[in-house]
Amino acid sequence: MRVEGAIFDVDGVLVASPHERAWREALEQTMATEWRTLAAAVGYHPDSWTTAVYQEFVAGRPRLSGARAALEYFRVPEAERRALEYAERKQQRLVELIEAGEFIAFPDALRLALALKARGVRLAAASSSKNANRFMDLIRLDEFAQREGLREPKVPPGQTLLELFDANVCGRDLPQGKPHPAIFLLAAEELGLAPAACLVVEDAPAGIQAAKAGGMAALGIARVGDEALLVAAGSDVVVTGLDQVAPDVLADGRLERVLANS
Numbered sequence: 001m002r003v004e005g006a007i008f009d010v011d012g013v014l015v016a017s018p019h020e021r022a023w024r025e026a027l028e029q030t031m032a033t034e035w036r037t038l039a040a041a042v043g044y045h046p047d048s049w050t051t052a053v054y055q056e057f058v059a060g061r062p063r064l065s066g067a068r069a070a071l072e073y074f075r076v077p078e079a080e081r082r083a084l085e086y087a088e089r090k091q092q093r094l095v096e097l098i099e100a101g102e103f104i105a106f107p108d109a110l111r112l113a114l115a116l117k118a119r120g121v122r123l124a125a126a127s128s129s130k131n132a133n134r135f136m137d138l139i140r141l142d143e144f145a146q147r148e149g150l151r152e153p154k155v156p157p158g159q160t161l162l163e164l165f166d167a168n169v170c171g172r173d174l175p176q177g178k179p180h181p182a183i184f185l186l187a188a189e190e191l192g193l194a195p196a197a198c199l200v201v202e203d204a205p206a207g208i209q210a211a212k213a214g215g216m217a218a219l220g221i222a223r224v225g226d227e228a229l230l231v232a233a234g235s236d237v238v239v240t241g242l243d244q245v246a247p248d249v250l251a252d253g254r255l256e257r258v259l260a261n262s
């Protein structure tokens with residue numbers, strides 16, 4: 001079946017966003033000031049926040065439950081109460097990093113989105129994060145298209161990534177998050193398309209599961225060496241870079257033949 005709609009997750013697919021850094025720096029700052037006595041009592045050291053800790057306890061979780069899980073990991077007492085304060089500080093730090101432009105868009109994802117757009121595929125953004133639109137609003141597509149020498153599709157002057165999408169359901173309040181398919185089904189509905197005519201591009205196993213549960217095709221992008229997890233989650237195809245995807249083949253719905261050069 002031809003792919004008529006492509007639904008993109010944002011963090012880890014379109015944008016390398018500084019969530020991990022914001023979590024780490026917010027805790028470091030709080031432990032060095034208000035929670036100073038506490039920091040000494042639990043033996044906290046800034047180096048103990050590693051990427052592995054982030055992936056295991058925080059990544060992909062709603063903000064508050066991520067905050068609580070991290071504080072429990074660091075043996076902070078009254079983690080539930082303190083999680084509120086920590087989550088708020090993380091959000092403040094994240095906004096500072098966004099405003100300082102401390103993030104990048106993944107060029108391969110922008111190339112794929114624009115190539116699909118040029119082929120008449122309708123595009124949607126579907127992240128559970130309430131920050132996704134802030135990132136996308138700061139990514140200038142016109143400058144990207146100029147740097148890449150892209151002629152098709154026409155990117156109007158000043159156009160941002162946020163303005164590229166025909167539908168955007170990022171940060172919508174839904175009763176259930178991924179791996180429940182609700183967010184992707186809503187995106188398909190707002191594109192005016194049947195789920196079976198849509199392809200989801202995701203970097204997280206929970207997102208792949210959500211796409212398949214919604215009856216959609218799923219393209220997994222493994223940016224951190226996690227191909228096996230994305231395959232196990234049910235991806236129709238997994239790539240380590242979105243330039244491995246031939247847009248014509250993909251738009252034709254021939255997912256099994258999508259790996260152009262790998």
Ligand SMILES: [Mg+2]
Pocket residue numbers: 009010011012013202203204
């Ligand atoms: Mg993601």
